[in-house]
Amino acid sequence: MSAADLPAVPTAKGPLLRARDLHRSFGSTPALRGAELSVDAGEIVAVMGPSGSGKSTLLHCLAGIFPPDRGEVWFDGGRLDRLSESRRTELRRTSFGFVFQFGQLVPELTVADNIALPLLFNRDDRKDAYRRADEWLTRLELDGLGGRRTGELSGGQAQRVAIARALVIHPRVLFADEPTGSLDSLTGERAMDLLTDLARAEGTTVVLVTHDARVAAYADREVMVRDGLVTSPYPVEGGR
Numbered sequence: 001m002s003a004a005d006l007p008a009v010p011t012a013k014g015p016l017l018r019a020r021d022l023h024r025s026f027g028s029t030p031a032l033r034g035a036e037l038s039v040d041a042g043e044i045v046a047v048m049g050p051s052g053s054g055k056s057t058l059l060h061c062l063a064g065i066f067p068p069d070r071g072e073v074w075f076d077g078g079r080l081d082r083l084s085e086s087r088r089t090e091l092r093r094t095s096f097g098f099v100f101q102f103g104q105l106v107p108e109l110t111v112a113d114n115i116a117l118p119l120l121f122n123r124d125d126r127k128d129a130y131r132r133a134d135e136w137l138t139r140l141e142l143d144g145l146g147g148r149r150t151g152e153l154s155g156g157q158a159q160r161v162a163i164a165r166a167l168v169i170h171p172r173v174l175f176a177d178e179p180t181g182s183l184d185s186l187t188g189e190r191a192m193d194l195l196t197d198l199a200r201a202e203g204t205t206v207v208l209v210t211h212d213a214r215v216a217a218y219a220d221r222e223v224m225v226r227d228g229l230v231t232s233p234y235p236v237e238g239g240r
């Protein structure tokens with residue numbers, strides 16, 4: 001899906017991703033209570049905040065994993081929250097990459113299979129998909145590991161495979177939720193070095209949820225979520 005398929009485009013230029021007055025509850029538990037966030041193209045933004053403050057829910061709404069109960073999500077000038085479930089799924093497959101803390105790789109498949117998978121889902125040529133997977137293996141310092149099952153990898157290697165798999169489609173936005181949460185600090189720093197260097201080289205926008213200030217320090221900008229609201233920096237004039 002291209003941005004042209006999204007509903008009416010009111011702005012020629014503006015943030016790539018924007019949340020306006022997002023509300024989302026789970027049963028009687030409010031997770032978001034009017035969250036606002038704007039992210040420019042190419043920006044790396046860290047979303048910080050205490051446990052249970054609504055960070056992951058904000059990320060899930062921004063990525064169209066589920067729609068908010070109320071409020072708006074804009075992507076590339078179009079209303080993401082108004083898309084059908086199937087169009088949101090397609091957008092995630094073609095334009096967004098994801099790195100989570102755990103369990104994102106398919107353990108029965110090899111490292112190369114895992115990285116090529118998003119390309120194969122998008123019906124890319126098989127040979128080309130594996131060639132590109134190979135390139136990303138090198139970029140993530142995983143040379144020689146393409147034939148291994150992902151269950152045989154160290155935590156740091158597995159997380160770098162997950163980063164390669166997220167970036168192989170050249171996503172417009174990379175969503176990362178506690179990407180180093182299961183790693184020791186040195187291994188986590190190496191993963192963050194690679195993630196942010198590659199995102200900057202590719203011009204990929206990154207929304208990074210973390211409670212770790214050392215991880216957030218890799219971002220261009222930090223925002224704080226508290227009690228379902230983005231409290232810092234507060235939205236300022238001109239749409240930010």
Ligand SMILES: Nc1ncnc2c1ncn2[C@@H]1O[C@H](COP(=O)(O)OP(=O)(O)OP(=O)(O)O)[C@@H](O)[C@H]1O
Binds near residue numbers: 027029058211
């Ligand atoms: N699927 C769900 N079902 C029920 N409640 C949920 C669900 N997801 C989130 N919540 C609740 O919504 C609130 C916000 O959760 P969320 O996971 O967004 O916070 P978070 O800041 O990412 O927390 P953490 O840092 O601990 O991952 C919490 O009270 C949480 O218990």
